[in-house]
Amino acid sequence: MSIPTSAARAKNYDVIVVGSGAAGGQTAYTLSMEGVKVLMLEAGRKYVPEQETPMFQTADQAPLRGASSPEKDFGFYDATIDGGWTVPGEPYVQSTDDPNGRFTWWRSRMLGGRTNHWGRISLRNGPYDFKPHARDGLGFDWPISYDDMAPYYDKVERLIGVYGTSEGLENTPNSSPGCLLPPPAPLVSDYLVQQRARRLGVPIIPGHRAVLTQQLDFKRSPALLHPGNLKAQKIIAEHMQQRSACIWATDCGRGCSIRANYQSTTVHLPPALATGNLDIVTDAMVSEVVLGRNGHAKGVKYIDKHSGAERVVTARAVVLAASACETARILLNSKSALFPNGLANSSGKVGRYIMDTVGSSVSGQIPLLESLPPLNEDGASGHAFYAPWWGYQDQQKGKLNFARGYHIEFGGGRRMPGAGTLHGLEHFTGGSYGKKLKEDARRYYGSFVGFDGRGEMIPNENSYCEIDPKVKDKWGIPVLRFHWKWSDHETRQAAHMQTTFAGIVEAMGGRVIGKVRTDGTEAIAPGGFIIHEVGGAIMGADRQISVTNQWCQTWDVKNLFVTDGAVFASNADKNPTLTIMAVAWRAADHIADRMRRKEL
């Protein structure tokens, strides 16, 4: 299968989709399956995981034993290319030197965007997460409920393949029967965390990740995904069969050449291309949405990175799915007489309410896990278990000093050694070297467990992006300037994570490595570090205080849609990718329906 990267075929497109990641991939998939002619524009290069993924390469075959560098932030073998917290020639600006006021912006300039690099953690938002303001008076409610979204979560899980279980816990939704794949077997350390955390009242249940623990149900799912659409059913049945189940080796973060995990490039784009309704132009850096005289979006302007030439493409509707902040940037840079402050910005809310996830980590050394016999613990290369938030009732009773919850991701085991393996061993050995060090290495390898909290940030007036008046990127496009501030809800939550994780390490009979940071401002990871950037064009029921309606349609421009994380009205502790896809599918269904009725 080839992905066209040359100039688009001359034809009349129905929809232009800007971006090719979770949102762009899902939007293009749904639309093209429904017979809508789509042109996708991607700022990065063509990327083919089947050919480019370093599946079994070991650390000693990479520069610096695979260690991270500013050019490969997550290590040499991470799938991300031409991306990271810095992108050469594409700067962004901070409004302050205060480290707590900075937002560090991760971008991925490649086909498939950030879906090539992620943890594959695929948790549903629950009922509370769509109506947080109704529950505690903070932030905003979405104009949709969990019941509106549940059918789309079911569809996305069936399509991309998500393992996990339905446990019926509070605000931790069950999936419909047949949607989830079986979870992978836990590791020794997983069982130990489960046993000891439960004693502290922390629930430990199977995690949800977009990894095929078995082949997708290509017989039943196609008809459930695309009822009445035989062509779509046939195409997706074929592609489900082309995807292999997990082979229990190699890190998902490298990408997957056998298509066993979810990447837009291996799951959404191939069947969408097979419909014949999708064209993709890569190396197309979109600068603005072009407005027609009638006040409708006419198309988009982009820079062809090869020639530097500016081009305009047109369609009946435009969908922005460029990632939350890039989408806000495109809107803010699309200025006209009708929209002097940026397109679809009559509310003044474009770029506002940028959110990330609250992150904090603790790791421990666990004597019970020392000197275990050799075990292959590659597993599914990510968590088998996690802890969903357990404090809803305590918060309702006012027992906690922060408003929203977090879940715990944790991992131990005998992972593939790399440049940093067994660093800092002197803290346990008293500085051994020589033959004693080799004995110590055998003893301590695999005895470490790390805990990462992932918590909800409440949108606030001090966290936003705007266009910098001076700085432009190398394409001549004005860049973003960021403003950032955590509230006490987030910093107190981070402190709570620290004491909770330290408690679990101790309950496991272990020792915390380093210091437990009880000052939340020290405990919290800087803005942007968790790479769960959402907001910037939030959806709402009131056009005065939101940018889109529940269909991701901008209030101001009826044929302009935003289907990425920008529309999130809250950022639950649940990792955003699954919800981005579910929201995008629902919006794309709506667009296809309106197109059929000639309303767009």
Place this chain on the structure above:
Amino acid sequence: MTDRRTTIKWMLSVAASMPLLNQRSWSQEVTALPAYRGYGTDPDLTKLYRPGDAWPLTLSQAQRRTAAALCNVIIPDDGRSPNAEGVGVVDFIDEWVSAPYPRQTADRPIVLEGLAWMDAEALLRFEKYFAELDESQQHAICDDICYEPNAKPKFARAAAFFTRYRDLTVGGFYSTPAGSRDIGYIGNVPLPKFDGPPAELLRKLGLGPEST
């Protein structure tokens, strides 16, 4: 040819004058790195790289000799797995201190000054380079610097170097196939299914699906 006594006198004067006593001019002269580029933001991930492929190696033969001796003291051949030099750790350390990235350029003076200190200290105590010492002599020096909390103030910087160098050696060694095998890493092979740990091991540890 420089005779041994002259060399020793020179080394002693260097040792007395610095790198670890903060004379920046000397260390800059010794450690300055030519401006190399990195592997870029879009390197070929499927290619097999060796140290020197992405940027040139920069250690001198003398520095490499000391580097090898020290990493073999840290990770010797013990009959179960080879020494650090034997699996390419010297090349890795050379690649590391020659790399054009911030973390590595920060390590470069620490490592180069540290290696110079090892030789200076060896000459001071035993009138031989570190690589020429016997095991007990090498250990006599390393014992003074192998654990920062116990190091005397005069060895503080040498101990900080040793901590860093041990981590580089350990990471460089255990990330090779021989090092991985030594600590019992048996993954990175495709499996038809994944069963998790054997029930017997879980029982022994008091763990498992039904344990509380």
